[in-house]
Amino acid sequence: xxILVTGGAGYIGSHTLIELYKAGHEAVxxxxxxxxxxxxxRRVGLITGAKIPFFKVDIRDSKGLDxxxxxxxxxxxxIHFAGLKAVGESVSKPLEYYENNINGTLVLLDSMRRHGxxxxxxxxxxxxxxxxxxxxxxxxxxxxxxxxxxxxxxxxLEQVLTDLQKSDPEWNVVLLRYxxxxxxxxxxxxxxxxxxxxxNLMPYITQVAVGKRKELGVFGKDYDTPDGxxxxxxxxxxxLARGHVCALKAITGKCGLAIYNLGTGHGYSVLDIVNTFQxxxxxxxxxxxxxRRPGDIATCYSDPAKAYRELGWKAQFGIEEMCRDxxxxxxxxPNGFEGE
Ligand code: NAD
Ligand code: UFG
Numbered sequence: 001x002x003i004l005v006t007g008g009a010g011y012i013g014s015h016t017l018i019e020l021y022k023a024g025h026e027a028v029x030x031x032x033x034x035x036x037x038x039x040x041x042r043r044v045g046l047i048t049g050a051k052i053p054f055f056k057v058d059i060r061d062s063k064g065l066d067x068x069x070x071x072x073x074x075x076x077x078x079i080h081f082a083g084l085k086a087v088g089e090s091v092s093k094p095l096e097y098y099e100n101n102i103n104g105t106l107v108l109l110d111s112m113r114r115h116g117x118x119x120x121x122x123x124x125x126x127x128x129x130x131x132x133x134x135x136x137x138x139x140x141x142x143x144x145x146x147x148x149x150x151x152x153x154x155x156x157l158e159q160v161l162t163d164l165q166k167s168d169p170e171w172n173v174v175l176l177r178y179x180x181x182x183x184x185x186x187x188x189x190x191x192x193x194x195x196x197x198x199x200n201l202m203p204y205i206t207q208v209a210v211g212k213r214k215e216l217g218v219f220g221k222d223y224d225t226p227d228g229x230x231x232x233x234x235x236x237x238x239x240l241a242r243g244h245v246c247a248l249k250a251i252t253g254k255c256g257l258a259i260y261n262l263g264t265g266h267g268y269s270v271l272d273i274v275n276t277f278q279x280x281x282x283x284x285x286x287x288x289x290x291x292r293r294p295g296d297i298a299t300c301y302s303d304p305a306k307a308y309r310e311l312g313w314k315a316q317f318g319i320e321e322m323c324r325d326x327x328x329x330x331x332x333x334p335n336g337f338e339g340e
Contacts, residue, residue: 001248002074003027004117006059006108007081008052009036011192012123012178014044015185015241016079021048023245028072030065031082032058035195039337043189059104062111069115077119077251078112079244080105083153087295088199090150101153102160109164119251121174121244124158126233126263126300127151128177135267136303139177139259147295165257172255174247179233179263179302181240183322184329191329192237193336201273202234202322206330209283216285218270220292225299229270233263233301236317236325246313263302264315277323 003020007013008029014036020027029041029052041054053072057064059082069075083101084090090097112118128151129137130144146152158175165171182202184191197213198204207213221228243262250258268276274285307313317325 001025001076002072003248004068004072004075004078005029005081006078007031007083007123008054009033009038009040010081012181012237012240013079013081014040014190015237016081016244017044017052018047018185019238019241019245021050025245025248026050028053028055028068028075030055030057030059030068032056035084037193037337040190040193047185047187047189059108060100062107065108065111069111069117073115075115075117077121077248078108078117079121080108081123083123085150086199087148087150090148090153094149097149097153101150102156105157105160109160118168118171120161120171121176121247121251122157122161124175124177125151125154126177126179126261126302128155128158129300131297132300135299136265136301137261138303139261139306162257169256172251173257174250174255175257175259176243176247177259177261178240179235179261179300181237182234183236183238183317183325185238186325186328188325188328188332191326191333193333201270202326205274205277205285206326208285208287209277209281209327210330210334212334214286216274216287217290218274218287219290219296221289222292223298225269227269227271230296231267231269231299231301233265233267234273234319234322235262235264235315236322239264239315239317243307243311243313246307246311249311258310260307260311261302261304262307262313263304265302265304266319267299267301268319273319273323276319277327280320280323281327283327
């Protein structure tokens with residue numbers, strides 16, 4: 001299939017490009033590079049041996065999108081990663097988040113519709129479950145209250161896509177609810193490259209391990225979990241990327257609206273991750289216990305059975321491989337894509 005990949009220069013997008021090419025698909029990337037670098041695409045080219053067309057276009061730019069659709073009138077599907085994703089930043093810049101994520105997606109959908117492309121796979125998040133009503137979380141679990149504008153954009157966009165599909169059954173919409181992606185491609189050539197101080201656990205750990213930050217703050221040790229620290233469903237980004245390739249089966253099968261959790265089904269605590277990272281990589285990660293982070297929940301992990309049942313997708317990598325590959329990327333690229 002020929003796939004339009006928005007946000008393809010980013011962390012999950014770049015890994016997904018590799019899996020798409022491995023499975024025999026082709027892709028065209030659009031990205032405004034607001035949170036990424038074209039260097040990731042150059043490296044994806046080295047890994048795949050493919051010359052992937054890239055357009056530096058903002059998804060809010062209707063004319064720019066028309067240019068892409070005019071040059072490539074034969075897309076079968078769009079995988080839509082483009083969006084802003086920093087939870088804390090979204091609290092201080094709500095308008096920027098709603099404008100970029102919501103307006104951007106509306107402009108993209110309008111452009112897709114005008115060009116007769118009515119298949120989309122959307123990057124959603126476990127954050128739409130809020131404080132989940134049941135654990136492990138199945139797709140039947142009701143959506144919950146999101147505690148930040150970023151999460152709201154995901155929840156609202158799920159609704160927009162659901163309403164769109166309902167209005168016109170020619171649309172096929174797959175909502176993929178990611179749990180916590182970490183890890184990197186085995187080559188160590190691409191990986192997560194956060195701007196500034198990392199918000200998320202694994203990039204913070206790798207930056208402590210590489211000597212860029214002094215110590216990890218563990219946000220709370222008084223949760224109702226086995227060791228008191230927060231429990232999450234970490235998933236290797238390559239498994240997540242493969243989930244998108246499998247989701248194309250739902251599109252081909254004319255799924256209408258389909259929702260899948262992409263997680264491993266296992267919960268690990270913050271200290272499980274720190275201890276595994278240290279053991280597997282033979283490095284030390286100093287940490288200290290800090291107060292809880294506002295908005296955090298105690299436990300969040302998936303029941304990923306539906307994706308296996310319907311798409312034949314299942315995560316292959318375990319927590320040790322996730323820790324190994326995150327470190328491999330960081331130590332080979334201490335400054336991300338920016339070089340030494
Ligand atoms: P990322 O920031 O690495 O990638 C997103 C890409 O979108 C970036 O390359 C950025 O430059 C681009 N982009 C942003 N706004 C754009 C716009 N208006 N026009 C064109 N390009 C634009 O993030 P990621 O971790 O790869 O996440 C990909 C998607 O998955 C996002 O939608 C994110 O919200 C979602 N998601 C991520 C996680 C996670 O923990 N990484 C979890 C759940 C969902
Ligand atoms: N944590 C720390 N110290 C840190 C960073 C995180 O102790 O420096 C803890 C958190 O308190 C939490 C766990 O590590 O218990 C994971 O935190 P992350 O920030 O890595 O991930 P979250 O589960 O909070 O959120 C992530 C993404 C969201 C997404 C959600 C569900 O940031 O965008 O997963 O997919 F919505």
